[in-house]
Amino acid sequence: MPDTSPTPETRKLSYGEAVNAALHRLMEELPETLVYGEDVGVPGGVFGVTRGLRKQHGDRAFDTPISESAILGSAVGAAMMGRRPIVEIMWADFSLVALDQIVNQAANVRYVSGGRLRAPLTIRTQQGNAPGACAQHSQCLEALFLHVPGLRVCMPSTPQDAYDLLVTAVHSDDPVLVIENRTLYFGAKEEVVVGGPVLPMGGVRERHAGSDATVVTWGSITHRAVEAAEALAREGIGLHVIETPWLNPFDTGTVIASARRTGRLAVVHEANVTGGFGAEVVARVAGAGVTLQAPPIRVGAPDVRMPAAPTLAQVLVPDADRIAGEVRALVRGGSR
Amino acid sequence: MSERRLADLQAMWRIRAFEEKVRDLRAEGPIVGSVHLCIGQEAIAVGACDVLEPEDALFATYRGHGWAIARGVPLEPLFAELMGRANGVNGGRGGSAYFTAAEYGFHGENSIVGGGAPIACGAALAGRFDGSGRSAVTVFGDGAMNQGAVHEAMNFASAFDLPVVFICENNRYSELTPIADMVRGSRLADRAAAYGMPGHRIDGNDAESVRFHVRDALEIAREGGGPTLLECMTERLVGHYIGDAENYRRPGEMDRIRRREPIARLRQALLADGVPAGEIDAVEAGARAEIEAAAAAALTAPFADPATAREHLYA
Ligand SMILES: Cc1ncc(C[n+]2csc(CCOP(=O)(O)OP(=O)(O)O)c2C)c(N)n1
Numbered sequence: 078m079p080d081t082s083p084t085p086e087t088r089k090l091s092y093g094e095a096v097n098a099a100l101h102r103l104m105e106e107l108p109e110t111l112v113y114g115e116d117v118g119v120p121g122g123v124f125g126v127t128r129g130l131r132k133q134h135g136d137r138a139f140d141t142p143i144s145e146s147a148i149l150g151s152a153v154g155a156a157m158m159g160r161r162p163i164v165e166i167m168w169a170d171f172s173l174v175a176l177d178q179i180v181n182q183a184a185n186v187r188y189v190s191g192g193r194l195r196a197p198l199t200i201r202t203q204q205g206n207a208p209g210a211c212a213q214h215s216q217c218l219e220a221l222f223l224h225v226p227g228l229r230v231c232m233p234s235t236p237q238d239a240y241d242l243l244v245t246a247v248h249s250d251d252p253v254l255v256i257e258n259r260t261l262y263f264g265a266k267e268e269v270v271v272g273g274p275v276l277p278m279g280g281v282r283e284r285h286a287g288s289d290a291t292v293v294t295w296g297s298i299t300h301r302a303v304e305a306a307e308a309l310a311r312e313g314i315g316l317h318v319i320e321t322p323w324l325n326p327f328d329t330g331t332v333i334a335s336a337r338r339t340g341r342l343a344v345v346h347e348a349n350v351t352g353g354f355g356a357e358v359v360a361r362v363a364g365a366g367v368t369l370q371a372p373p374i375r376v377g378a379p380d381v382r383m384p385a386a387p388t389l390a391q392v393l394v395p396d397a398d399r400i401a402g403e404v405r406a407l408v409r410g411g412s413r
Numbered sequence: 414m415s416e417r418r419l420a421d422l423q424a425m426w427r428i429r430a431f432e433e434k435v436r437d438l439r440a441e442g443p444i445v446g447s448v449h450l451c452i453g454q455e456a457i458a459v460g461a462c463d464v465l466e467p468e469d470a471l472f473a474t475y476r477g478h479g480w481a482i483a484r485g486v487p488l489e490p491l492f493a494e495l496m497g498r499a500n501g502v503n504g505g506r507g508g509s510a511y512f513t514a515a516e517y518g519f520h521g522e523n524s525i526v527g528g529g530a531p532i533a534c535g536a537a538l539a540g541r542f543d544g545s546g547r548s549a550v551t552v553f554g555d556g557a558m559n560q561g562a563v564h565e566a567m568n569f570a571s572a573f574d575l576p577v578v579f580i581c582e583n584n585r586y587s588e589l590t591p592i593a594d595m596v597r598g599s600r601l602a603d604r605a606a607a608y609g610m611p612g613h614r615i616d617g618n619d620a621e622s623v624r625f626h627v628r629d630a631l632e633i634a635r636e637g638g639g640p641t642l643l644e645c646m647t648e649r650l651v652g653h654y655i656g657d658a659e660n661y662r663r664p665g666e667m668d669r670i671r672r673r674e675p676i677a678r679l680r681q682a683l684l685a686d687g688v689p690a691g692e693i694d695a696v697e698a699g700a701r702a703e704i705e706a707a708a709a710a711a712l713t714a715p716f717a718d719p720a721t722a723r724e725h726l727y728a
């Protein structure tokens with residue numbers, strides 16, 4: 078791919094601004110990109126993440142009706158014809174009204190055509206709980222998409238990854254879901270290198286060093302896992318926190334190597350435990366024959382719907398205290 | 414005539430005062446999260462609910478506080494729900510966008526655009542087998558008219574002559590985007606013809622007009638004539654959600670909207686009827702007092718008990 082990107086520079090950006098910067102860069106360097114979805118054009122997105130794109134790129138950035146099937150299906154069709162659509166589904170929960178276009182359609186294009194067709198579309202969405210959010214605006218659905226071969230899935234948790242992963246996703250010739258998080262959009266500004274090379278998919282981020290247990294995590298809860306690791310470090314418990322922002326492809330090797338070294342494994346995600354991708358991670362480590370000193374644990378939301386009342390949601394969505402408590406018990410043994 | 418108008422005014426003031434109080438409580442902190450107010454759209458809920466029977470089913474949207482109130486759900490449990498209290502109408506499980514109170518014939522808000530329309534078809538279908546004579550009303554916005562589930566529901570109800578009234582609250586915007594930019598023909602009621610059902614664009618800022626058309630639609634439905642689509646023209650006096658900067662508004666737009674809003678209009682009509690201003694103002698004062706009392710009571714209620722967070726998942 079010809080590198081038309083400008084020389085890298087460092088900017089202070091929030092997570093939302095980093096997504097915006099990536100979109101601006103992508104529309105500039107890839108004339109075949111289109112950016113569309115509900116309220117993304119003239120208003121610039123309900124979270125302001127697509128601001129300025131329409132002004133800069135005119136008709137290539139536009140608003141759509143509230144028609145998720147048409148948004149996703151048209152992205153599949155346009156991608157088959159050589160465009161590179163970047164579509165927004167405002168909440169991951171809303172993708173459920175149009176799953177057909179993702180699962181039955183986008184995921185099949187390359188395989189069934191024997192590689193003669195491709196669907197290089199990127200679906201940007203965001204998910205997770207926030208105070209007061211109702212049961213239809215709180216779900217963490219990554220496992221649903223990870224169950225589907227043919228889709229790539231990533232979940233950035235930092236401004237730098239919000240930028241880099243989106244750039245990688247859009248440059249990919251396969252359908253990619255980039256699952257962001259609205260509680261991060263307006264977070265603190267951090268130094269972000271923009272305009273750098275297109276990075277390969279995959280890889281991990283080592284967020285905390287330690288040798289007593291391996292903690293694998295992704296998405297916004299990464300920040301809580303790190304907080305828990307810092308708290309436990311003060312007690313003399315060292316956690317190796319591995320963030321895996323790419324879930325497909327997933328860097329199984331690094332996780333296995335860490336688990337082998339620490340002898341203990343915890344997977345932390347905001348999604349419900351049963352059928353969550355944490356189960357897959359545990360299975361892969363077990364399948365690799367890693368001998369653990371204690372049974373592996375999964376920390377996630379219990380298998381229940383998400384209530385709106387903060388006092389109820391608080392006891393369901395894992396916080397740093399709960400993560401620390403469960404991992405402490407994993408390391409020290411005995412009851413939690 | 415004046416009597417009915419006064420009753421409508423009272424019903425609308427209860428909703429508006431509720432919503433204004435919600436806005437205050439959201440600003441002050443007791444209510445957290447996303448809230449969609451129906452200020453300016455009260456006449457639709459008031460007119461429609463007036464002609465619903467207790468056995469009828471009502472499916473509203475996240476902009477449904479007014480529908481819950483008009484259907485008779487008591488105010489304190491609604492406030493309590495918004496504040497995450499144990500005595501909330503859903504014990505804190507629903508929140509602003511997902512109230513449910515089936516015991517009042519209010520089968521719930523829904524925060525998935527268009528999600529309620531097929532469910533309303535099912536409620537109507539059940540009535541064919543359970544001897545209840547139930548009709549179903551489903552409410553949604555102009556933007557929801559572009560959602561697949563709504564199209565499927567309209568055809569489903571038409572094909573099987575189901576007693577469903579589709580009420581589209583056309584406030585001209587879907588979130589921050591004008592509906593006129595998202596459809597070719599902006600008369601949404603015209604779509605009814607494609608499904609072989611009656612469709613009317615009506616004045617949604619006039620409770621009497623809404624009452625008339627919903628009663629008519631229900632009569633057709635109960636006689637086996639199938640569904641009707643009512644496009645109720647209205648306006649939001651407020652943003653899509655609390656916090657919406659409303660950058661999409663045009664100069665002068667809000668002045669025009671204020672002149673046509675249902676409460677101000679009804680006040681004018683009552684004055685023209687010769688009702689003394691004092692009597693009209695007393696309606697507002699009464700509603701506000703009722704709202705203040707309900708909110709104050711809810712504020713003293715205990716928060717939802719975390720020990721109950723996992724209850725009610727399965728039978
Ligand atoms: C399936 C789905 N897509 C998108 C949304 C996000 N959303 C919530 S309200 C809304 C606008 C709805 O507009 P309209 O139907 O006109 O109703 P209004 O809010 O104006 O009452 C959108 C896009 C959603 N809740 N569900």
Ligand SMILES: [Mg+2]
Pocket residue numbers: 554555556582583584585586587588
């Ligand atoms: Mg609308």
